[in-house]
Amino acid sequence: MKILQFGRTGQVASAMQAAARGRAEIIALSRADCDLADSERIRAVIKAADCDLVVNTAAFTHVDPAEAAPEAAFAVNAHAPAAMAEACAQRGLPFVHLSTDAVFDGQTDRAYIETDRAEPINVYGRSKLAGEQAVLVHPRAVVVRISWVFSRYGRNYVSFMLKLAREREILKVVADQFGTPTDGEALADFLIATAPRWATAAVDDPGFGLFHFANAGETSRFDFAKAAIDRDPLAKARLEPTTQAAFAEPAPRPPRSPLDTAKLRAVFDFSPEPWRPAVERTADRLVAADLAG
Numbered sequence: 001m002k003i004l005q006f007g008r009t010g011q012v013a014s015a016m017q018a019a020a021r022g023r024a025e026i027i028a029l030s031r032a033d034c035d036l037a038d039s040e041r042i043r044a045v046i047k048a049a050d051c052d053l054v055v056n057t058a059a060f061t062h063v064d065p066a067e068a069a070p071e072a073a074f075a076v077n078a079h080a081p082a083a084m085a086e087a088c089a090q091r092g093l094p095f096v097h098l099s100t101d102a103v104f105d106g107q108t109d110r111a112y113i114e115t116d117r118a119e120p121i122n123v124y125g126r127s128k129l130a131g132e133q134a135v136l137v138h139p140r141a142v143v144v145r146i147s148w149v150f151s152r153y154g155r156n157y158v159s160f161m162l163k164l165a166r167e168r169e170i171l172k173v174v175a176d177q178f179g180t181p182t183d184g185e186a187l188a189d190f191l192i193a194t195a196p197r198w199a200t201a202a203v204d205d206p207g208f209g210l211f212h213f214a215n216a217g218e219t220s221r222f223d224f225a226k227a228a229i230d231r232d233p234l235a236k237a238r239l240e241p242t243t244q245a246a247f248a249e250p251a252p253r254p255p256r257s258p259l260d261t262a263k264l265r266a267v268f269d270f271s272p273e274p275w276r277p278a279v280e281r282t283a284d285r286l287v288a289a290d291l292a293g
C-alpha cells in the first residue's frame with residue numbers, strides 16, 4: 001500500500017507517518033516538494049505518482065491570520081484540494097481529505113451530523129467548506145471532518161496548554177466554547193487501517209463521501225485543558241475560566257460545534273474512545289517525554 005501524502009510536517013501528517021510504520025509506505029510531500037498555492041504543480045505530482053491512494057493533510061490552519069489573508073487561505077484550503085481531487089479522478093485514484101467543525105456556525109443544541117447545514121462564520125471555515133465541496137465532486141473521495149485535534153505531534157491544544165501551565169501562574173481558558181476533541185493518533189491509525197479499503201473499493205462503496213471523526217463526548221475548552229494539565233506534576237498555573245469575547249480574537253469561533261460520529265461507526269464499524277482517557281494518555285506521554293515545552 002503506497003500513500004501519497006500532502007503535508008509532511010503537520011500534526012496529523014506526522015501521526016500518520018508513525019502509524020504507517022510496518023503497515024504502509026507513505027510518500028510525504030513538504031511545502032518545498034509541492035507548494036499548495038501551485039495547482040499546476042499539484043496536478044503534475046499526482047499525475048506522476050506511484051501510489052494507491054492520495055491523502056491531503058496540509059492546510060492553511062491559522063484561523064486568525066486567515067481573516068486578513070482570504071486569498072491565501074482559499075488557495076490552500078479550497079483550490080489546492082480541488083486540483084488534487086480532479087487529478088485523482090482523472091487517474092481513478094481514491095482521495096482522502098481532512099476538514100473541520102469550523103464549517104458550522106456553532107448554533108446547535110446537539111452534535112452535528114454530516115447532512116446538517118454548514119454555515120461557516122470565519123474565513124478559515126469558508127475556505128475549508130469550499131474545499132470539501134470541490135473534493136466531493138470526485139466519486140471516490142473521502143472528506144473526514146475533525147475537531148480540536150491533539151496528539152504527541154506538532155503544536156496542538158494539549159501540548160500548548162501543558163507548556164503554558166508550566167510557564168504561567170494564572171492561565172485563563174475559554175469556558176464557553178464546546179466541542180469534541182479528536183485524538184490525532186487514533187485518526188491516523190484509522191486512516192492507515194482503512195486505506196486498503198479505499199484503495200480497492202468500487203465507486204458505490206459507502207466508505208466514500210463525508211464523515212465526522214472525533215472522540216466520544218462533548219466538553220468545553222476549559223475542561224479539555226484541565227484534563228491535560230491535571231496530569232502534569234510540573235504544572236504550576238491556576239486555571240481561570242474566561243469567555244471567548246474576552247479574548248477578542250480576529251476570527252469568531254463557533255461556540256458549540258461537537259461532531260456526531262454515528263455515520264462513521266455504522267460504515268466503518270469503528271467506535272471512537274471517550275475524549276478524557278485519550279487526552280490523559282496523550283498528556284502523560286508528552287510529560288514523560290518532556291515534550292510539554
Ligand SMILES: NC(=O)c1ccc[n+]([C@@H]2O[C@H](COP(=O)([O-])OP(=O)(O)OC[C@H]3O[C@@H](n4cnc5c(N)ncnc54)[C@H](OP(=O)(O)O)[C@@H]3O)[C@@H](O)[C@H]2O)c1
Nearest residue numbers: 007009010011012031035036058059061098100146148149
Ligand atoms: N489541528 C486542529 O485542531 C484541526 C481541527 C479541525 C480540522 N483540522 C484539519 O486537519 C488537517 C490537518 O491539520 P494539522 O493540525 O495536522 O495541521 P498543521 O499541523 O497546522 O499542519 C499543516 C500542514 O500544512 C502545510 N502547508 C500549509 N500551507 C502549505 C502550502 N502552501 N504548501 C504546502 N504545504 C502547506 C504545512 O507545511 P509547513 O510546515 O511548511 O507550514 C503543514 O505541514 C487540516 O486539513 C486541518 O484543516 C485540524
